[in-house]
């Protein structure tokens with residue numbers, strides 16, 4: 001697959017030092033082999049995309065050296081980038097193919113959106129926190145990722161102006177599947193979302209819309225940050 005990053009050298013050079021001279025591409029190949037393939041993710045397009053996207057650029061500066069480890073990491077503002085395996089699991093569960101229109105709720109660092117863009121999708125991604133929205137948009141522009149539309153707002157309302165979507169991915173955990181997202185899913189579309197308790201204990205659900213019904217599957221236990229909005233949890237009271 002052709003790399004979606006036109007000048008990887010420019011993007012990676014300044015980080016070389018934090019990897020003790022190891023090329024980040026080698027760290028990514030190892031991440032894909034040991035954390036993702038070894039645990040049963042087999043979709044070649046998912047593996048190729050995760051081997052291509054420079055994950056170390058999506059974490060906080062001081063955490064670059066840990067970017068390819070088997071763990072979620074802070075991206076600022078109390079939010080996290082998911083563990084690589086969880087990104088791979090959700091991406092595989094979405095069953096995307098090139099050209100699909102995908103709605104992502106919870107832009108965060110922009111990493112998941114970059115992975116979907118690397119797979120040839122047109123991505124609409126919504127973030128409620130202005131700083132993360134701006135930082136992710138700027139980062140993807142800087143490293144030359146195309147095909148991602150950034151929006152700021154309450155993603156539990158979806159994006160009616162761009163609906164319907166063939167795929168919808170929610171990367172924060174709410175109490176229910178937001179009805180507007182179900183409405184904005186195309187016939188035979190898939191919606192992947194963590195649903196459950198507040199503060200990080202959910203089941204990953206996959207819904208398929210077919211013939212006026214939604215068929216649900218349970219893909220296992222996950223721990224995401226809170227989905228906050230009209231069809232999510234209430235925003236925490238501001239700290240005094």
Ligand code: SAH
Nearest residue numbers: 106108109111112127128155171227228229
């Ligand atoms: N997909 C991200 C990780 C998401 S972390 C990545 O690849 O880095 C979850 C994100 O969802 C956080 O940034 C949080 O601010 C955001 N979020 C929570 N509730 C939201 C809502 N209702 N609409 C949009 N974004 C929301």
